[in-house]
Amino acid sequence: MFYREAGQFKTNYKADSAIFPIFQDRMGLTLIVAVAFIIPLFGSDFLINSFMIPFLIFSLAAIGLNILTGYCGQLSLGTGAFMGVGAYSCYKLATIFPDVNILIHILLSGFFAAGVGCVFGLPSLRIKGLYLAITTLAAQFFLEWAFIRIPWLYNYNDSGAIEVPQRTLFSVPITGASATPMARYYVILALVIGLTWIASNIIRGRIGRSWMMIRDMDIAAELMGIKPLNAKLSAFAMSSYFCGVAGALMVFMWLGAAEVESFDINQSFDILFMVIIGGMGSLIGCFLGAAFIFGLPIFVRAMPDMMGFAMNSATADHVSRMVIGGLIIFFLIVEPHGFARLWQITKEKLRTWPFPYA
Amino acid sequence: MDLLNQIFIEPFILIADIPDLFVQTIWEGFVAGILYALIALGFVLIFKASGVFNFAQGIMVVFAALALVSLHTKFGVPAWLALLMAIALMGVLAIGIEKIVLRPLVGQPDAILLMATIGLTLFLQGAGETIFGGEPQSMITEELGLPTGSTDVEMLGGRVIFQHIDVAAIVIAGLMVGGLAVFFSKTRIGRALRAVADDHQAALSVGISLNQIWVIVWFAAGIVALVTGIMWGARSDVSFALEVIALKALAVLILGGFTSIPGAIVGGLIIGIGEKVFEVYWGGIFGGGVEAWFAYVLALIFLLFRPQGLFGEKIIERV
Numbered sequence: 279m280f281y282r283e284a285g286q287f288k289t290n291y292k293a294d295s296a297i298f299p300i301f302q303d304r305m306g307l308t309l310i311v312a313v314a315f316i317i318p319l320f321g322s323d324f325l326i327n328s329f330m331i332p333f334l335i336f337s338l339a340a341i342g343l344n345i346l347t348g349y350c351g352q353l354s355l356g357t358g359a360f361m362g363v364g365a366y367s368c369y370k371l372a373t374i375f376p377d378v379n380i381l382i383h384i385l386l387s388g389f390f391a392a393g394v395g396c397v398f399g400l401p402s403l404r405i406k407g408l409y410l411a412i413t414t415l416a417a418q419f420f421l422e423w424a425f426i427r428i429p430w431l432y433n434y435n436d437s438g439a440i441e442v443p444q445r446t447l448f449s450v451p452i453t454g455a456s457a458t459p460m461a462r463y464y465v466i467l468a469l470v471i472g473l474t475w476i477a478s479n480i481i482r483g484r485i486g487r488s489w490m491m492i493r494d495m496d497i498a499a500e501l502m503g504i505k506p507l508n509a510k511l512s513a514f515a516m517s518s519y520f521c522g523v524a525g526a527l528m529v530f531m532w533l534g535a536a537e538v539e540s541f542d543i544n545q546s547f548d549i550l551f552m553v554i555i556g557g558m559g560s561l562i563g564c565f566l567g568a569a570f571i572f573g574l575p576i577f578v579r580a581m582p583d584m585m586g587f588a589m590n591s592a593t594a595d596h597v598s599r600m601v602i603g604g605l606i607i608f609f610l611i612v613e614p615h616g617f618a619r620l621w622q623i624t625k626e627k628l629r630t631w632p633f634p635y636a
Numbered sequence: 637m638d639l640l641n642q643i644f645i646e647p648f649i650l651i652a653d654i655p656d657l658f659v660q661t662i663w664e665g666f667v668a669g670i671l672y673a674l675i676a677l678g679f680v681l682i683f684k685a686s687g688v689f690n691f692a693q694g695i696m697v698v699f700a701a702l703a704l705v706s707l708h709t710k711f712g713v714p715a716w717l718a719l720l721m722a723i724a725l726m727g728v729l730a731i732g733i734e735k736i737v738l739r740p741l742v743g744q745p746d747a748i749l750l751m752a753t754i755g756l757t758l759f760l761q762g763a764g765e766t767i768f769g770g771e772p773q774s775m776i777t778e779e780l781g782l783p784t785g786s787t788d789v790e791m792l793g794g795r796v797i798f799q800h801i802d803v804a805a806i807v808i809a810g811l812m813v814g815g816l817a818v819f820f821s822k823t824r825i826g827r828a829l830r831a832v833a834d835d836h837q838a839a840l841s842v843g844i845s846l847n848q849i850w851v852i853v854w855f856a857a858g859i860v861a862l863v864t865g866i867m868w869g870a871r872s873d874v875s876f877a878l879e880v881i882a883l884k885a886l887a888v889l890i891l892g893g894f895t896s897i898p899g900a901i902v903g904g905l906i907i908g909i910g911e912k913v914f915e916v917y918w919g920g921i922f923g924g925g926v927e928a929w930f931a932y933v934l935a936l937i938f939l940l941f942r943p944q945g946l947f948g949e950k951i952i953e954r955v
Binding site for chain 2: 347404418423543547592597601603604610614
């Protein structure tokens with residue numbers, strides 16, 4: 279009843295190949311974007327800074343990993359390191375060319391991550407499945423080591439951390455200490471919307487289809503004329519580009535300063551959780567998964583206070599880890615295809631409600 | 637030219653000059669390799685029987701060791717009883733994992749099962765920290781009757797130090813692998829295990845209970861984890877930092893192949909000895925700390941030439 283596409287006729291080719299051919303989808307999306315734009319006017323700085331900004335950044339990283347794992351079927355455990363490549367190259371660019379706009383640096387830094395991703399993607403041409411997942415650990419640990427041992431990357435400073443310089447956009451500070459959460463939020467929101475739009479178009483285009491063919495059965499795809507070299511490496515490049523931009527955003531727009539620990543193996547696992555819990559091969563799943571995996575620890579830690587009994591922070595930390603582990607297993611059992619599948623089921627239900635067999 | 641000299645000539649001159657240091661390095665690497673091999677063995681056991689890539693093996697090592705130590709030091713249980721209770725705990729864990737985690741997820745893709753074991757890792761880590769405390773503890777080596785101290789052996793114009801606990805670790809690891817080999821080839825359950833590893837459906841059709849086999853296999857992996865935990869804990873502290881070591885066992889696995897027990901052992905030794913020798917003689921060129929990635933890069937280069945690992949079954953693909 280609420281979600282019926284009946285009567286929505288496509289009368290030209292343009293309408294036929296639109297991203298959102300259904301009216302309700304367009305309305306829903308407009309509503310969500312509108313809400314995203316007006317949230318800062320009502321929400322507190324705390325909400326923006328500690329939930330909305332990281333949520334958007336991690337969604338972008340999850341889209342990156344989803345391109346590789348969900349659409350092209352190559353399991354990767356090196357996402358954190360690729361985010362690190364983006365962050366460190368953005369830092370280098372910003373210090374070498376201080377006059378160029380920071381947004382250009384952030385978008386450019388993704389290309390460095392893409393290059394590194396291609397190099398570490400080369401083994402995927404010979405190695406498959408779980409074996410490949412472990413070889414991506416080589417990328418993770420090698421790059422982590424490089425971020426510590428190559429002092430040129432952090433400009434030889436003593437702390438070994440990269441610190442974000444002050445930069446402005448239209449004379450409004452958007453990075454550094456004096457940038458307001460609201461300014462940073464709008465920049466990130468615009469970037470994430472733009473990049474998601476690009477990703478969704480690439481995925482439903484020729485390249486995206488070749489990825490999905492490789493994922494579904496690589497030998498069959500090869501026999502049908504898909505070059506595995508092009509398909510797999512383009513997936514690694516695209517994926518790393520998104521992860522790299524997400525990493526640059528994470529340091530420049532959220533953390534303000536970062537050390538290697540921000541890009542360690544746990545970061546990679548978190549992003550992988552977002553993709554799997556959200557739903558592999560689904561863009562909306564990336565956002566749902568990111569909100570869940572990032573929001574859950576905050577929620578679990580706040581629980582004892584809300585319930586009215588005290589718990590020291592170390593214990594709360596341990597218990598929250600236990601609860602998160604348990605919940606991840608629970609969600610995998612209940613719905614292995616993630617939130618995206620739940621959303622699909624909901625849409626089916628909404629279509630026929632209140633008649634069960636319409 | 638200078639770099640070539642550093643790579644190809646100087647390390648070998650150093651080896652020839654101080655041969656006792658070389659022997660010591662090999663020995664250290666050998667012991668580390670045995671422990672990597674033990675962790676990898678736990679992975680292989682579970683992977684063969686259920687096709688689950690058990691990421692939680694590393695945390696099971698920590699969890700088992702932590703339970704053993706805490707039972708003795710915090711709750712005052714005698715060492716032998718604590719050991720039995722730790723074994724029983726691993727049994728309960730095996731049953732719990734099979735009933736709650738694996739059974740509902742039968743037939744899901746590899747990635748989902750992998751994620752479930754990563755979820756299990758988080759759960760066990762949180763549970764271990766909550767129950768036993770997160771701070772590092774020292775292993776109750778003497779209470780368990782394990783030897784301590786060391787012997788210096790004069791050789792090659794110098795002296796090489798052998799820690800007694802390392803020798804004990806190698807002996808116990810050897811006994812355990814031998815025991816597992818006998819168990820697999822001689823007993824009824826062992827044969828059932830091999831049947832399941834060969835073909836799930838064929839095993840089911842001759843009346844082998846998959847669920848029972850999985851419990852046994854997770855229990856066996858739990859005991860391997862406990863032994864690994866005791867040995868590793870005796871060399872350093874029992875703490876959650878051990879988990880990083882467990883990740884290295886993954887590199888061992890791809891070197892040896894996911895399904896091969898000899899592969900796990902040989903792979904463990906190659907990685908253990910290789911990374912120590914590389915760190916000592918070639919690490920300086922890279923600015924040190926190469927132990928963090930050497931295992932993975934070695935495994936990666938190796939896989940490029942042999943995608944199924946050292947002893948893995950040949951991969952045949954059909955459309």
